[in-house]
Amino acid sequence: MDYTTAHEIVKTTILREFPFMYAFSTQFALIKSYGIASGTKLLVQTRRLTTESKVGKRSEDTGVLLGELLVSGIDSPRGLVALSKMNWIHNQYGSKIGNDELIHTLALFILEPPRWIDAYEWRPLTEIERVALFTYWKEIGNRMGMRDIPDTLAALQRWTADYQAENMRYAETNRMCVTATLNLFVRPLPGFLQPAGKSIMACFLESHVRPTLGLQDPPKLLEAAVGSVFHVRAFCIRHFFLPRFREMNVLGKERAGGKIVRESYMFEPWYVPAGVLDYIRRRVFGVRQVPGPEWMSEGYLPEELGPVEFKLRCKDAVLAEAEEMRKYAEKGGAGVIGCPFRYAA
Template identity: 45%
Template sequence: MPFGFGFGTQWALLKTFAVSSGTPLLVKTRQLTTETKVAKRAADTGAILSEFLIGSVDSDRGLKALSKLNWIHRRYGNRITNDEMIHTLAMFVLEPQRWIDRYEWRPMTNLEKNASYIYWKEIGNRMGIKDIPATLEDCEKWTFEFEKSNIYYCESNRICAECTMDMLLKNIPKFMHNFVRGVSASFLEEHVRIALGMSSPPPWIANLVWLFFSARGWAIQNLFLPRWRPLDMRAEQSSDGRFHSKSIGPEPWYIKDTTWNRWKTWWATQGRLAPGPQFKSNGYLPEELGPAEFEKLSRNSVLNEAELMKEYAERGGAAAVGCPFSVSLNY
């Protein structure tokens, strides 16, 4: 079910833009509203998450990626509230579960759902998030109550959602844009669409989406063989220690500059783009991810925090040490 997990995680990010208290900061930083920055932000977010979701949060790569995420969040201090952090964490738990239960060939078991929550709860502890609900059921109740008061339309929500959709449509032929927007809207609940300023999809699009995923689920369950090996979509490490992405997004960030990758990028971007220095074709290190202006500024603090987090993990993490994990580092 990697497809449902990955797609659900992407849509979890979009749904966080429905929380009206958080989007003004995103608009102000211009990381989402500047065309030259939005695709890199998406690539960096995907790379950071994959390091500790597909990989392990206790791996060297995972520790550095999570430490960099913490460093970026600390830059904004109390402008990101604890409740907003809990809600974002909840979206990363609940939205992939909703996607898999609705669109995959089988629903998740209760064991799988609770295991996912325990893992994310430990990530939240290491991010210094306080008062995380104790159980998955408590998280669902907390999220429901939070959204009743905090999800409503405002212009900054619409701007964030619109900029994200524009980025996703970059490599889609223009004659298909309205159709893809309708499909995207069908993945969201009505109250979320309203908060994002998105129109409801025509019924025929919603029915077509249901039919497609039903057929896909039946085919996977009845016609496909089990995977021969686990699917690992993390970036590949080169001999110089840097990492190169495997998948090409709206822009080819961190894609190695090879003949094969140039052909794939040409095809994916309709001939617009190619890997190169402007897209960091030399790859990345986890501690370098995020806004370019922070790449060198954050390095020492991120590496120090990763070492502290490693010691914390070796002592048993939140279960043994208590939570939340927090450090005080100089920028």
């Protein structure tokens, strides 16, 4: 299977078959990656994940970037620029991000969604769907300059298990990153419900992972209740819901001038156009988190995603790499000509 064929299968998997569970599982794949202390140490140093005013934008940008890579595709104009921007951001930290750390995060994006889907969805993934996820994400990893990515899905599973056994340990920086992320998840809840919300979130992580993140095991009854809700959902979807006849639209729409606006958001209204109702909510009722200029309601260009301070100075370099990557893709990508891209010196 080549990565272009894999992309078509991946799109069907995440836009028709399991859109909710795929998106949900990738959120927790990121949380699980915080069990590696060498990675969380850098995240804490940058303060982009542990600062309340920045964590929302980082999460929204991550979702937008993944959407461009997985749905637009890494050979599309938007996907090329989005992946080049992600490479540029990683390049700012050079050797502080190890090759194995990147492979581990890549592996979680490949392995966690099938684990969740098999456990909680209306049917398990087929072998073709699993291989497609591996093949497509491996091409993304190649274009990010990762070296020595395992050649098969089974080999990646073994590599990941060995890496976690050796490197997944508790550190205070792990707890800080997880706390900031869970605080973002429960932010919309009243204060007295937020501890319960965090306990529910902990139910979605395996028991051997929680201690590495500084999380306590939730009550067994709560864990069983959460699992039951998902199993009831799966039963209802399998027996009472019609299949989707078209792909879900999760990408933003391009406006004149090339800016892309979103129709929805998860935590903060970045890149969502402001309407009259939003203006009333802001001016009359004092609601802050509604679309407006401070949330870049005019939209985004893929090269502008990421930390605000990088917005202008990276543009030329990102677009130049996107053009190089376009030529590279025309020749067949890593499966044909190897991997010329490296995120670090």
